[in-house]
Amino acid sequence: MSILAIDTATQVSSVAVASEARLSAELTMQARLTHSETLLPHMEQVLKMANVKKEDLDGIAVSIGPGSFTGLRIGLAAAKAVCYALKLPLIGVPTLEAMAWHYPVPGVRIVTLLDAQKGNAYRQSFRFHEGRMEAQEEITVSGLLEVISSCGEMKEPVVLLGDVVPKKIAGKLELPANVSLAPAHLVMPRAACVAMVGLKKLAAGEVGNVMDMEPVYIRRSEAEVLWEKRHPEAAEGGAK
Template sequence: MLILGMDTATRVCSVAVCKDEKILGSLDINVGLTHSEGLVPQLETLLKLARVKKEELDLIAVSRGPGSFTGLRIGMATAEAMAYALDKPLVAVDTLKAIAYNLPVSGVRLTPVLDAQKGNLYVGSYAWKDGQLVELAPVEIVAGKELAARLEAGDTPAVLMGECQRVPMEGEFRKVSMAPESARLPRGSSAAILGAKQFDPEVDKYAYFGMDPFYIRRSEAEELWEKRHPQGR
């Protein structure tokens, strides 16, 4: 199966094409370009370098969040448009789970985090068991300054991933460490491989449009609008 994966949940724009679990090509851009100007050219370059025609793709996988509201909308809209134009099945994967998929290490609590604004973090919790990545707890929003102490109090060593530089690590922590930088951020290849594993032909084949991003919280624009229009609640 040829899978195109893309992740635009953070400032990194990552795309990859995989044949089953083999990565044929991957491009990660982290130079401040907006996803609206960089994603489509990046996809075209990737497919050209991997010598894969768009029509040969079997599946498109896209990260659905949590993460940047604008980035997620751009990524999902692009994936939906490609799936519709090419008549290819489309599947959405959870961003934090895809990040955890970068590090297949057992015996630890993989804890990917992403910025949720105002000092808060989106936090996931996963572990590898019998070769499968399982969710230990639902994704939640946690104050960044509280996270390291909470993990230190747990029974299992924790490995921070994602935007873990946002987690204050003042003091001595024996059970909390940070993943190598190369494994921290979202990868299009992880989105592709994870998407193929969870793909259900009966459910996902015609899911071109209508997939909802996994925001968890409302955007600041929505919160501001409600403050200015309380009667509209």
Template sequence: MPILALDTATLVSSVALATNDTLLAEITLQTKKTHSELLMPHIVKLMDMAEVAKSDIKAVAVSIGPGSFTGLRIGLSTAKTLAYALNIPLVGVPTLSAMAYGCPVPGVILAPMLDAQKGNVYQALFEWQQGELKEIEPAAVIHVDVALEKLSQLDRPVILLGESAVMYKEKIKQIGKNLIVAAPHIIIQRASSVAGLGHKLIAQGIQHDVMNLEPVYVRRSEAEVLWERRHGITV
């Protein structure tokens, strides 16, 4: 059952086609071009490369955040449109969970971290237990210094994933201890991981309504905060 998977949660644009046990094709690109420019052309190219027709796609899996507000909206609106037009299931996959899913290393803590601006990161903690990915701490916004200090106090090696692991690589090296920056091929989010986790969710009977699935922002957008300040609203 081929799944089309999309991840536009950061500057990385990634699309993949995969069955439950085979990655058919993947395009992952870091560029200054916007997701609105790249996403649909990449999907068309991906399907052509894999020789998969629209009628062959059985579901759409999409990364739903946290991450870039604009990127998440573009990815989700595209996924919804495709699922609706093709009349196939849609499943939303938490971005940080998908990143951890792509790093199946037992005996360590996995700490995906994405930029939340102003020195903050989106972070969740995971570990593999008996071949299954388990969430230890849910997604939250935390200052990077606090996050790294807490992680350095853990009694196990911690593998840091995501754009913030790259941004703060030197800071992480200075702390040293048990903190390990993931290798380049797994440090960024990839649609193949979204597809893999999407398959598992669908197998568990989890699907999402095309009309009601929303991004997981974790915090409000800067535009919302500024609007509330201008109108004297406090939350």
């Protein structure tokens, strides 16, 4: 069973082809090019690298958020189009859960973070137990200082990963003794991790509807907030 996995939740563009037995190919890059420019060519390239025809795929797994509003929409739209055209199952994979699979290590609290702007981060923590990645809390939006403080109160080693680690934590905030940062090659989202979660979901029959699957935003976009500030009468009318 082979699936194509997509992660465009951040500035990183990542596409992979994987099966239960192996990761056949992965292309991950962070550049100034937009996902709308790179995603489709990368999908074609990674299938060629894996020597897998799109007609032989068993499903498409896509990172559904939280993360970049535009990136999530582009990734999900591409996944939906391929699934609709090839009549394939669509598997939505929570971004923070997929990231936690960088550290499938028992006895460690894995805290995944993605930039939510204005000194905040989308946050969720996990423990790996008996082959499962178990969420320890719901996704929240927290201030970075609050994140560091709460991690310091945990009675186990904590590892932080996500795009805010190199941008806003490493070398900028003091860390408690039990908290460490993921190294550079394990900080950012990867389609390989989306594929691992996607394969498990596909095997369990946990697939989505191509027509109505939506990204998990958690909060409204900055554009929506600014529009409401500039058009309070329209916002109030819509709330009635």
